[in-house]
Amino acid sequence: xxxxNQKVNVLIAGTGVAGLCCALNLPRDMxxxxxxxxxxxxxxxxxxxxxxxxxxxxxxxxxYFEDTMRAGHYENNEAAVRLMIESSPDMIEDLVxxxxxxxxxxxxxxxxxxxxxxxxxxxxxxDDITGREITSKLLSRVKTLPNVEIRENCTLVDIICKDGxxxxxxxxxxxxxxxxxxxxxxxLLATGGIGGLYKNSTNFPHLTGDxxxxxxxxxxxxxxxxxxxxxxxxxxxxxxxxxxxxxxxxRGEGAVLLDxxxxxxxxxxxxxxxxxxxxRMQMEKDGTEHVWLDMRPVGAGTLREHFPTICEHxxxxxxxxxxxxxxxxxxQHYFMGGIKVxxxxxxxxxxxxxxxxTACNGVHGKNRLASNSxxxxxxxxxxxxxxxxxxxxxxxxxxxxxxxxxxxxxxALKEKYAKMIREEAEREACYD
Ligand SMILES: Cc1cc2nc3c(=O)[nH]c(=O)nc-3n(C[C@H](O)[C@H](O)[C@H](O)COP(=O)(O)OP(=O)(O)OC[C@H]3O[C@@H](n4cnc5c(N)ncnc54)[C@H](O)[C@@H]3O)c2cc1C
Numbered sequence: 373x374x375x376x377n378q379k380v381n382v383l384i385a386g387t388g389v390a391g392l393c394c395a396l397n398l399p400r401d402m403x404x405x406x407x408x409x410x411x412x413x414x415x416x417x418x419x420x421x422x423x424x425x426x427x428x429x430x431x432x433x434x435x436y437f438e439d440t441m442r443a444g445h446y447e448n449n450e451a452a453v454r455l456m457i458e459s460s461p462d463m464i465e466d467l468v469x470x471x472x473x474x475x476x477x478x479x480x481x482x483x484x485x486x487x488x489x490x491x492x493x494x495x496x497x498x499d500d501i502t503g504r505e506i507t508s509k510l511l512s513r514v515k516t517l518p519n520v521e522i523r524e525n526c527t528l529v530d531i532i533c534k535d536g537x538x539x540x541x542x543x544x545x546x547x548x549x550x551x552x553x554x555x556x557x558x559x560l561l562a563t564g565g566i567g568g569l570y571k572n573s574t575n576f577p578h579l580t581g582d583x584x585x586x587x588x589x590x591x592x593x594x595x596x597x598x599x600x601x602x603x604x605x606x607x608x609x610x611x612x613x614x615x616x617x618x619x620x621x622x623r624g625e626g627a628v629l630l631d632x633x634x635x636x637x638x639x640x641x642x643x644x645x646x647x648x649x650x651x652r653m654q655m656e657k658d659g660t661e662h663v664w665l666d667m668r669p670v671g672a673g674t675l676r677e678h679f680p681t682i683c684e685h686x687x688x689x690x691x692x693x694x695x696x697x698x699x700x701x702x703x704q705h706y707f708m709g710g711i712k713v714x715x716x717x718x719x720x721x722x723x724x725x726x727x728x729x730t731a732c733n734g735v736h737g738k739n740r741l742a743s744n745s746x747x748x749x750x751x752x753x754x755x756x757x758x759x760x761x762x763x764x765x766x767x768x769x770x771x772x773x774x775x776x777x778x779x780x781x782x783x784a785l786k787e788k789y790a791k792m793i794r795e796e797a798e799r800e801a802c803y804d
Contacts (some may be wrong), residue, residue: 377780379555380405380521382760383530383540385583386562388417389503390728390749394560395520395717396470397757402764404520405554409527409563410578412511416564416729417746419574420503421619421681422487423495424467424746427460431604435491443489443643444708444737452735455715456744459751461707462659464496466754474498475678477641487620487742488604491550495743500619502681506746528582531559531724533590534772538724538767542774544782551776558760560717561586562724562753563705565601567789573704574606574617583730586795587711593720595732596709597793598801601740603705604647605629607689607698608662616685618665620742625678626669630697632658632677634693645739648702656702664697706745708736709797717756725759727752 381402384391395404417455427436440453468474474496475483484493498505522604525546532539532553540556561583567575585685587594588698605623606615623629623640629647631637631654638650651663667675672694675683686693710732728749735748779785 377553378405379553380540381764382560383407383554383558384558384560384562385541386415386564386728386730387412387511387522388415388562388564388728388749389507389510389746390562390753391560392507392514393750393753394554394727395514395517396510397754398519399729399761400517402519402761404517405556406514406520406522407526407528408524409523409526409546409582410576412522414576414578416503416567416575417507417749418504418581419576419617420506420746421500421617422621423485423497423743424464424500424506425460425495425741425743426464426482426484426747427457428484428494429491432492432494433457436494440492440735440741441737443739443741445739446737448737449734452715452733456735456748456751460747463747463750466510467506467509467750470513472498472553472747474505484798485621488641488647489741490624493624495621497621497678500621500681503746511592521699528561528563528586529785530586530774531590532772532774534784535723537722537769539652539769539771542776542779544779549602549782551674551779553774557764557772558723558725560753560756561711561719561724561730563730565729566793567704569793570704571612572615572701574603574615575612575704580786580790581707581730581793582789583711585792587719587726588792590721592724593712594710595712595734596794596800597797598737599708599736599738600704601644601706601708602702604644604651604702605665605700606703606705607685608616608701609689615701617705618682618698618700619679621799622665622667622679622682625674626671627665628669629665629700630662630664630666632663634664634697637663643739644705644742651700651702658718662699662701665700666697667693689780692724706740708738708740709800713752715755716759717752718759725756727756786792
């Protein structure tokens with residue numbers, strides 16, 4: 373690999389919203405290297421459909437707080453929830469400033485939609501491709517920064533650490549298989565979720581919780597690895613592969629769930645884990661592999677205008693959502709647990725930060741409220757950047773030299789990491 377033993381100020385693993393937002397908020401005189409295991413457009417941030425939450429005004433604080441806590445079974449970190457809600461208007465302003473185009477009314481005001489678990493509409497959206505709109509705009513900005521280098525198809529295989537302090541990471545070039553050390557003053561783990569470890573998931577399959585395994589391997593604290601969210605409604609398919617999400621906003625706008633006889637069987641607007649439980653029970657009762665989602669109550673105009681991508685996907689699968697119900701099934705979707713961080717995205721290892729879905733700051737508790745994750749990822753990434761800036765120093769550190777023979781077998785390492793996560797998740801579940 374070129375630049376073996378490269379030295380940067382900040383190493384960021386992951387180019388989803390968390391990684392990008394951190395890079396954008398670092399000062400321009402800090403040299404940054406960003407890595408993605410895949411290509412730049414292959415992150416879950418590009419897949420987010422429904423939207424991003426925003427506090428609508430002081431009068432909405434208690435409702436938003438209570439909705440987040442209720443969805444999280446009151447296991448949330450209250451300080452983190454408060455911080456996320458209070459920071460939301462500023463973060464939305466940052467996004468608009470970066471060129472993100474949210475849906476607006478005729479008079480130019482934000483239009484808000486609603487999803488399951490929310491007591492009122494407070495979700496900003498861009499058609500049904502909000503994630504693509506946000507992430508592509510942030511990515512374009514990052515690409516213009518002279519202090520940031522982005523490398524695609526490069527995998528972080530480990531962090532370099534000694535005596536409770538992080539010195540950067542060991543990186544594999546996926547094409548040449550070569551390993552290199554990247555030394556950094558600060559390292560951010562922003563490698564997303566764990567869907568790639570599941571048979572049925574809405575996530576990209578390369579998202580296999582690598583940073584979690586790296587944390588476990590190096591004694592970095594992790595939390596709630598058994599808190600995994602299953603999304604109630606993904607398009608049912610017999611073919612293996614990533615499951616297509618039918619956003620919660622469709623139900624928020626009036627779509628209803630039906631059993632095999634065409635009867636409603638649950639309250640579609642309850643939090644995700646409850647609706648998922650109701651669907652699974654119904655499937656068992658009916659002896660079916662899926663239930664039905666009838667989107668016709670949403671109305672043809674709103675369906676075409678607000679959910680064009682979902683409608684197109686259904687049509688491609690042979691179902692016309694304007695005329696008939698579509699088959700849906702629950703699938704793994706989101707990971708509430710992760711690398712334990714504080715309100716500044718700091719892990720318990722010096723100079724090591726984590727943000728986004730791979731981190732656990734306690735905002736989501738046991739179950740995430742819809743459309744809180746893009747927001748949370750962005751806010752903690754920005755805070756990580758501020759902290760790195762504040763903690764810069766000219767300290768000269770003696771760099772440890774990792775033994776690369778430990779990572780030689782790519783496939784064996786992948787399996788080892790997956791096994792570590794599975795075992796830890798099962799162990800935690802036993803202590804519940
Ligand atoms: C279908 C779908 C719909 C969603 N809809 C919404 C929504 O409407 N609203 C909402 O708030 N949230 C939504 N979410 C959740 C949200 O998109 C994610 O939680 C969020 O985007 C996570 O951002 P991230 O930056 O942490 O990770 P990601 O965007 O997943 O990025 C992870 C990055 O890490 C890289 N990576 C992974 N492992 C390594 C490694 N070892 N080395 C180097 N790079 C690595 C990946 O290549 C990628 O670049 C949705 C998720 C999905 C899957």
